[in-house]
Amino acid sequence: MRLSKVLKSCKEFFYRKDGASGIEYAIAAAMVAAVLTTFMSPISDGLKTVFTTVQTSLTSTANAGKPAGGGTN
Structure with a gap:
């Protein structure tokens, strides 16, 4: 019966x-997981490039105001 x-x-x-x-x-x-897996590498490479560019710009801007020879004002 059960x-x-x-x-x-x-x-x-x-x-x-x-x-x-x-x-x-x-x-x-x-399907979303397959698409993300496919495009994750190009997206992450592009983001790394953008962040590296921003970091380089910030570093060069910060160093531009410092006097030569490492002295203090």
Whole structure:
């Protein structure tokens, strides 16, 4: 008797239509993960270049106001 209820519940679970949205979300999440994995390296390389440029500019600007020879004012 219990086994037939379990089998009936499983059968109803597989034929339900409302569970399809969960599968669709899983597929969408997998696609987003694949795209991020593909483009992560070029994006990170571009960000490294931008931050290196900003760091170099800030360092050269900070050093421009210092007197030559390391003396203090």
